[in-house]
Amino acid sequence: MGSDSLPSKLTSTKPTPIPTNELDDDHDHDDSPSTAALLSFNTDSSSSSEPLSTSNNKPLFIVLILVTCISLSVASAFAYLFFSSRSSSSSSTTTASSATSPSPSESHARPLTKLNRPKVILISSDGFRFGYQFKTPTPNIARLIANGTEAETGLIPVFPSLTFPNHYSIATGLYPAYHGIVNNHFLDPHSGDAFYMGAIDPKWWLGEPLWETVVKNGLNAATYFWPGTQVHKGPWNCPLNFCRHYNSSVPFEDRVDAVLSYFDLPSDEIPDFMTLYFEDPDHQGHKVGADDPQITEAVSRIDRMIGRLISGLEQRGIFDDVTIIMVGDHGMVTTCDKKLIFLDDLAPWINVPDNWVISHTPLLAIMPPSGYSPSDVVAKMNQGLSSGKVENGKYLKVYLKEDLPSRLHYSASDRIPPIIGLLEEGFKVKQKRSKNKECGGSHGYDNEFFSMRSIFIGHGPQFARGRKIPSFENVQIYNLVTFILNIKGAPNNGSASFAKDVLLSAA
Structure with missing residues (x-):
């Protein structure tokens, strides 16, 4: 590594591990309760309170047998359809699951x-x-x-x-x-x-x-x-x-x-x-x-x-x-002229000259010279951007680098300028207005x-x-x-x- 002081400072900084991207390898289980009874039949002859008449015993007995047989046949058919459907559904679920997770052989x-x-x-x-x-x-x-x-x-x-x-x-x-x-x-x-x-x-x-x-x-x-x-x-x-x-x-x-x-x-x-x-x-x-x-x-x-x-x-x-x-x-992302923000439009609040700007877009990075307070620069820039008087100003927010969202992990190096601007998707920053027209693509935005x-x-x-x-x-x-x-x-x-x-x- 070089002999300058910056690399030695950075290498002594302990990296902050990010949380593990744990993957859910468990499959969904069918937690539905067991099916008790599909259909209920009462075939207990003692449930009748009155004894059958001896003269009508034989015909009635035959009728009862026929009704019982028919009922049992219907019940069997319903049971078959139910379990067949359930088995088919289970098979489909297994197939869908295996499409997104390794099979046992994998x-x-x-x-x-x-x-x-x-x-x-x-x-x-x-x-x-x-x-x-x-x-x-x-x-x-x-x-x-x-x-x-x-x-x-x-x-x-x-x-x-x-x-x-x-x-x-x-x-x-x-x-x-x-x-x-x-x-x-x-x-x-x-x-x-x-x-x-x-x-x-x-x-x-x-x-x-x-x-x-x-x-x-x-x-x-x-x-x-x-x-x-x-x-x-x-x-x-x-x-x-x-x-x-x-x-x-x-x-x-x-x-x-x-x-x-x-x-x-x-x-x-x-x-x-x-x-x-x-x-x-x-x-x-x-x-x-x-x-x-x-x-x-x-x-x-x-x-x-x-x-x-x-x-x-x-x-x-x-x-x-x-x-x-x-x-x-x-x-x-596609970017076009209508999505431009011009730093010169901030002149009523603060002058941000081109030689302060390390990069304009899509990552706005500003390093004011000594004698200028970065926090004052940020405050005045945001005041102008949020005033409603700067074209597209609301689509840019400026931060001290230490105040950036921590998820960006973008503050622990002296190579990062003290002021960073975050743009909304597709917007660009330019120093001053011009008649040049452009429509292309860009990246560098918030990840x-x-x-x-x-x-x-x-x-x-x-x-x-x-x-x-x-x-x-x-x-x-x-x-x-x-x-x-x-x-x-x-x-x-x-x-x-x-x-x-x-x-x-x-x-």
Whole structure:
């Protein structure tokens, strides 16, 4: 790590574990009381108070026998229909239940058939909003879902729901305040140095990412584009042929083929952990929003890449042995000109010049110079925003970072500016009015918004087939991978029991 004071301060901060996302593995039981009697018959001849006349005994006796026989036949028919219906209902309930939970035969992980130890491929499709998979046929993604485990209503990003903070949270299991990548662009308040997305100085990248953990445990890792992988940290030195430097012009097909080629190496040289990254559909989402036909084509393209990967693994006879974890880093929401807020409109209350603003949108981050009280700035900004005189002002609320909702976990780093503004979904902040018109898409909003969710699909020997699990934050993925690889991980914000809740137990 770097020698500046900020990393040493952050690494001494004890991460706050989040509650376990306990899964309810118990099935509903039929607690209805046992059925007593379907129909009641009184066949006791002594119930009659008057003796039968001897002259009418025989005919009456015959009538009674006939009535009794008919009644018993009717009762038997009703009983048969009742129990048949009940049995059918019970059978349907069992079938529905097994569709969302592992069958008895799926209680244990499936053994490897060709590989000698677990292999994990972690795939990120940038900006793959949950629900995109329903926009167009995605047969290959659907195959992973049908034969694997899916977060039923999506994967929850960390805040801010931006690319670099989330990719590094997935890799480290830490919230941005603890791993140090608090935004796509930010300043070190001590040195004044600026972080940008190509920065590879280890001083920025705190925590221990999966590729470092894997190598530290004596295994092999290979990364094909993932934020932070070019950084030399600990035992990880971005080895030639196993660490590709980011280049957006590399065709997606070449990326998939490179990962597949690792499986042609001698068995003891095959990486145990691999990453694979695609820029789509984030690239299209920013240009056209979340609902444009270009998104549909981008999603289809990603599905074709998943199909290419599956086909390559099948040709090598190892598809069922390899664990594939497919995720996205965040979602996407459509934004247009009518949803703009201009900081210059706050001039009657306070002047917020451009050089105070670290980022405008969708995460408003402000660092006033010394001599200005952050609390006074917040008070005056909120006064103007709530006055009804600032266009769309009610859709922005400004906080001191320590007053942000605790669920955001966004206050424990000096790299986070003292003033943070939270926007309502789809709104954007600009410094001043202009005649430029725009309508596209954005992300970075409160991770509570459903539109910010992405996908999680796990397929492999330790994932139950056809299982749906509740949504969870992406800081849990680090522990999931270390559990599958059976290695010791670094301290993180994930739950220690999460992997045991999600994965099948060892055979």
